Amino acid sequence: MKKYTTIVILLLISIFIMQACEEHTAAPDDSYDFQAPAYFPQLISPTNNPLTKSGVSLGRMLFYDPILSSDSTISCASCHNISSSFAENKKYSVGVAGATGDVNAMAIINLAWQRKFFWNGRAGSLEEQALGPVNNPLEMHETSENVAAKLTHSKIYAPLFKKAFGTATVTPEMIAKAISQFERIIVSNQSTYDKFYEIQERAFTADEYAGFRIFFTERGQCFHCHGANGTLLAHNLDTIFRNNGLLTDQEMIGKGLSFVTKKTTDDGKFKVPTLRNIALTGPYMHDGRFENLMQVMDFYSSGIKQNRNLDINFTKSPERLEQYGGLGLTTVEKQQLIAFLNTLTDTSFTHNPAYQNPFKK
């Protein structure tokens, strides 16, 4: 009997607490219904930043709003363009006052499943990543504190922050959380390749299937780095940074993962990028050195630099490296690989109204 009384009392207390908190937390029906296909890996989302409708919609506005830059000229979307799958068709991006960086802008696709961000992995979460561009003098050249103040004084944003986070006094942390929520819902899963899960090889033309086979066998080795059949998401922590032989021993010193770990054994290891929508995201590689996919195929075929950290998936065939400088692909094999890569294009993604500029009427 006593047990039940206790339960009732406890329930009453929790209802009371919930009531008291109502003001500070988003309403229950505000939770965002995030759906991904069953063949996607299990999602591990941060408990301190759950998806809410108001958070996602606020994040989308911030993503497209140049208010985040010092002179109100640059938004995230200036360099992450939806029609390029949120990458940019420029070798190097141009920031505030014409400043240019020295790396190629990355696509924003299926990042909810990833744990390290930027080519060298220097951000450990999307929340941590989001304010990087704001504070980067070569990008938005702002300070996050300043943006927070601008947003607090904005008649449009203050109430939206209040709705999403319970207070209208905007902090950099809240900005980062909202943007990350928007980024997490950006998912590509409607490409031709996705049909493979339903109908297997019937999803492909003969050429596409031939390319698929090269990709997913030791002829191409691609799958060993570019992810499991599952989703072609660049996957887990221990395989995510690889050295694919773009740089020489000299060139790679301090570049890539070693920038973060300071280990020479990590020199020249870069984040394995997703290949989803790859046909839309050129130029390619961290430094945008290749203009098209044929140049990328030529590189894997005969342009690999034999640096000291070159991945085992290439050094394990010294004969081919010696003879061809790479995998020694034939012209037909290169075309087949490209045909397969093209099956990863998802136009419903680039036309998804939920990802588009909310300020455009």
Add this chain to the structure above:
Amino acid sequence: MKVQLFLVFLFFSLAGCTWGNQNTNGTLQVNFQHTFQNSTLVISENNQLIYTTATGNKFNIKTLKYYISKLTLYQSNGVKYDVNMVKLINPMEANVNYQNYTLSNIPEGKYTKISFQFGVDSARNIFPFGLPNNSENNSMEWPYTLGGGYHFMMMEGVFQNSSNDTVGYAIHLGKTPNQIYNEYPLDLNVNGNDQSITFQANIDQWFNGINQINLNDGYGYMMEDQQKQLLFKQNGVGVFTLK
């Protein structure tokens, strides 16, 4: 006040299930320790060749992970304790939880034999997602194009080849016929207690069993080469010993 009430609540709910019910089931933590020629295995990051195989290949190990499945305990009267488990053993991780598996709720009794299988069990070694679709298992996927399922083992590193160059090798085993069944006599009394046993994985044995492996014979492209995989399946029988 809230805290006190909560404690009262906890006490009652817990008391309900423990009183008058002496638990005689036990747990067994099964550890995997990795050695090379009897010293603790060192996983390399750089290209220093710290080991030598029986055939004289100077080499190192940069990647090692493998699945075990079907850990089973047997009593002499034929009673079996089988939880149908599978576990990725990953000696590259510092956290020992990647190198052990705990059997829990083992019924009281005297167990005289233990067995396990190297590799993923047949029912789960399928495409797609015989195992939970998480990043750990995804990184072990054996592509559909090669028959599907999972890599049973990835062992990779570099060695000095016959032209004195330091080059890579990649021993990748997979496919259901390449599972390796292991069994060992055991003397385990279960009566409500927590115990542990340790298997020593003698990694040098992969190269030095019935078959003497010479890395110069081409161990880079073996996923489609059943002959090469068979050599390791046969050597694998001597890899695990019960300490």
